[in-house]
Amino acid sequence: MVMKEISTRDRFGPGATVLPGWPLRSSVGWRRFVAATWIFLAAVVLGYPVDCSAARWYEDYERAIELTKDGQCSREALQLLGAAVVDKKKPKRNARTIAVKTVDYLPYYQLARAHLACGESDSALHYIEESRKRKVADAAALDDLERRAIEFGNSTSSRSEPAVDLDELSGLAKEAQETIRQASVASERVNSRRGTGWLGAFFSENQDTLTKAHDDLTAAQEALNDGTLKQDRAAIKNAESFASRALVVFTGLESEMAALQPPEPTPEPVVVRSTPRPTPTSAPGRIPTRVSVVPTPRPTARPSTSGPAPSTAGPGDVPASFRKAAADYVTAGYEEVVRELEPGDYPSTGQQAAAYLLRAAAHFAIYCLDGREDGERLGLARLDIARSQELDPSLSPDPLIFSPEFVDLFR
Numbered sequence: 001m002v003m004k005e006i007s008t009r010d011r012f013g014p015g016a017t018v019l020p021g022w023p024l025r026s027s028v029g030w031r032r033f034v035a036a037t038w039i040f041l042a043a044v045v046l047g048y049p050v051d052c053s054a055a056r057w058y059e060d061y062e063r064a065i066e067l068t069k070d071g072q073c074s075r076e077a078l079q080l081l082g083a084a085v086v087d088k089k090k091p092k093r094n095a096r097t098i099a100v101k102t103v104d105y106l107p108y109y110q111l112a113r114a115h116l117a118c119g120e121s122d123s124a125l126h127y128i129e130e131s132r133k134r135k136v137a138d139a140a141a142l143d144d145l146e147r148r149a150i151e152f153g154n155s156t157s158s159r160s161e162p163a164v165d166l167d168e169l170s171g172l173a174k175e176a177q178e179t180i181r182q183a184s185v186a187s188e189r190v191n192s193r194r195g196t197g198w199l200g201a202f203f204s205e206n207q208d209t210l211t212k213a214h215d216d217l218t219a220a221q222e223a224l225n226d227g228t229l230k231q232d233r234a235a236i237k238n239a240e241s242f243a244s245r246a247l248v249v250f251t252g253l254e255s256e257m258a259a260l261q262p263p264e265p266t267p268e269p270v271v272v273r274s275t276p277r278p279t280p281t282s283a284p285g286r287i288p289t290r291v292s293v294v295p296t297p298r299p300t301a302r303p304s305t306s307g308p309a310p311s312t313a314g315p316g317d318v319p320a321s322f323r324k325a326a327a328d329y330v331t332a333g334y335e336e337v338v339r340e341l342e343p344g345d346y347p348s349t350g351q352q353a354a355a356y357l358l359r360a361a362a363h364f365a366i367y368c369l370d371g372r373e374d375g376e377r378l379g380l381a382r383l384d385i386a387r388s389q390e391l392d393p394s395l396s397p398d399p400l401i402f403s404p405e406f407v408d409l410f411r
Contacts, residue, residue: 058095058097058098058103061080061103061105061107063080064080064110065110068110071117072117073118073119074114075118078114078115079247079252081110085111086253088107091136108128109131109137109145112126112127112131112149121156122238128142168233169228169236172236173227179247180239183244183247185375187217189250190253193257199257212249214246216249220238220242220243221239223236224236258372328340329358329361329362335362337358337359337362338362343387353387356388357388357397360388361406363377363381364378364381364409396411
């Protein structure tokens with residue numbers, strides 16, 4: 001390709017300069033480079049989000065390898081490996097991470113090692129089989145790991161059990177029950193997103209993974225019930241193992257869904273009209289009639305004093321505390337709404353339902369502003385939504401005012 005040098009004066013007009021040693025050239029490649037550079041700079045300046053989720057799998061994987069390199073049991077390593085598998089399912093030799101760095105990515109083999117280090121031979125054998133199916137890990141290494149897992153399982157089953165320590169069994173049962181609870185909560189959070197349109201392909205792709213995780217969760221509860229009834233330490237340990245495996249899958253799927261979250265569209269400004277009212281500082285004929293605020297969700301129905309259904313009563317029938325909470329919410333005072341609004345203080349079910357809806361929206365707004373990482377905050381929003389729907393099933397947020405995400409969550 002012939003490249004013709006042109007002067008800065010001809011190209012950019014009088015007074016244009018370039019850095020020494022960087023002559024401007026007229027070519028298709030140069031114009032494309034300049035266009036790409038401007039697009040990149042515009043994206044940085046405007047703050048468009050950059051999806052870095054695809055580069056996170058190797059960080060989880062390498063951290064897990066570090067935690068288990070000496071053969072010690074690490075629950076954190078199990079969760080990290082599970083998250084890595086969700087992000088990158090296929091093992092690969094010399095998998096590229098960053099720049100020219102590569103790593104032998106063998107997550108199923110490492111999961112088998114990590115489970116065996118924690119004394120969970122059944123789970124170790126499960127992942128050994130998964131690794132064999134992929135035909136990437138060394139067959140001899142898998143055979144050796146399988147032999148050790150079988151020997152450990154046999155020695156555990158044939159070993160004479162010591163006298164039952166009820167305190168120990170109680171502690172193990174509590175740990176297993178807590179892991180089951182965490183996995184159940186994570187499962188509910190994942191399943192609650194099934195109705196989200198942009199996640200349809202995600203759920204189709206991960207249907208088998210979800211089914212296996214739900215099966216593990218069911219098996220965990222059954223094993224815990226059986227172990228508690230028979231005072232069987234091995235059964236309770238198996239319950240912990242099944243629940244941990246399910247928790248790893250559900251939390252990994254949550255991470256992947258968060259990475260797929262599309263950017264929210266910038267909402268248009270909302271004009272809130274208020275009734276003209278003179279104030280001591282207002283000059284005659286200059287009473288303000290409107291005020292522009294940042295569009296934030298606010299309750300669309302006012303609480304009623306006559307029954308469970310929302311009422312169309314005027315502002316004078318709304319409790320002062322509710323009006324204050326609504327005003328705080330409109331001005332982004334979400335923490336004040338959560339701290340001061342007590343739905344139980346209102347006399348009618350309609351007022352209580354509207355208050356629960358407003359507080360749920362405040363909880364959800366705080367959850368979003370905190371980076372969507374506070375699962376407990378999201379749980380509080382769900383709890384208030386359930387209470388609002390129980391008190392008044394006909395009450396629902398207006399999609400023209402509330403964010404689409406909150407409307408989906410409320411439904």
